[in-house]
Amino acid sequence: MTQPSLATLDVQGRIATLTLNRPEARNALSLDLLAALHARADDLAARDDVSVVVLTGAGKSFCAGMDLRAVLGNHDLALRLLTSLGDLTVKLRALPQVLVASVNGAAIGGGCGLTTVCDFAVTHADSKMGFPEVDLGVCPAVVAPWLVRRLGPGKARAVLLQGGLMSGAQAHTLGLVTSVVPTSDALAGAVDELTAGLAQGGLGALRATKALLNELDGSGDSDLVRRAAAISAQVLSTPDAQARLRAKLGV
């Protein structure tokens, strides 16, 4: 069952804010949270009065990544979780609104992947971002196509294979985020300024332009993310990945 409170949608004029609302788990992506995000994204797809959507996280983190605790040792559940994330990325990218990720804190793995689906991403210099999947024996397959679209294949290759995390400042130098502010308390102002500028655009003009950009970079390829989810779930089920994850999660 969907729990709408796990993902909230607040609309103010032409600008909506979609918030991952599971702060006690650093907004880690569980099946329930993903289902709530799917439902809010479906709501947004029907809103032709909204031109800009801000995606952010409640509490101190943006999103700590996939909630793998619940799917450890269960390949089918893991596949469901990863497929849900993959489908969500395609759904968010296809939204008619311009998406801005307001990366308020840690954005890790699948959480960082959500920022790459957005048209813009803003963070502060001290946030933590990145794709540490390989360090845990896991394959960041679902996010890979999105990172390639954001950074280009050369940089994406290095980032995904090197794993680890980077600061918001480093993320900006790399091109993972489109702008950075020095401190977390300056983030809201910077996002407001960006969204106000974007909201000046005509709804139809923004929608048509984004749709064409999506077409040009293959953003609608839902088969690709489905295949990626299957690869990721397969690697996750290997003994090496399971052992590393159990050690990391302490279970």
Next chain:
Amino acid sequence: MIRVIQDGPVAEVWLARPEKRNALTPEMLASLCTAVAQVGAGNASAILLAGEGAAFCAGFDLSLCKDHPDGSVMRALLSGLADAIAALREQHRPVVIAAHGAAIAGGCALLGAGDFVVTNDEAKLGYPVVRLGVSPAVSAPGLRLRVGSGGGAAARELLLNPRLISGLRATELGLANQSVPLAQDVIGVARDAARSLAEKPAGAIAATRALLAQLDMLGDSPWRALRASLALTGGDEERRMLPAAWRTP
């Protein structure tokens, strides 16, 4: 409003409407296509595209749309722009663009046809047209070629956010290849670049350019992009928002 000057091995094609910052009209775009075709039939080894006066190109002359709320002039401008970009790109010789001062909207879209683009640090570049209810989709394929495979974010930033960037920033992004401190120095640097390219072995340049075009895999995307921009012309949003273009100075 288009002038062609043969300068040794370089054919210079000039946007020549300086009193309007070289704002593009349907006739100008048609003349540009004709001029490029003529140059293409000649023996020039490189093409230099430049603008007379204070700025390379301020974009479409939107005042022409004022009396055509049906969108017919906007359609002619968009189609003419796509044709001009295609004509430049189809050339067998390299295209250098001197984008001094300003290259805005349709003027910035022309940069998508360049092999080597020179601008100045303080120049204003960008596609701020969504706030006029116009989609810059027509510019997207060329822009993506300029900003490269890592430019997914830059293309979205430039086309969706209606603001201008500096020549310096444009060069960081790859929209331009070189930025010089002073606007008046752009043409000299661009001439040097065109002459240098013109002196390279023509066969090697043509083969390399053809290969790069294949790697670009543009396919029919320029025409799909044009259709995306055309689809909005004459619509309610454009009728409501476009008049801002002639209300503000």
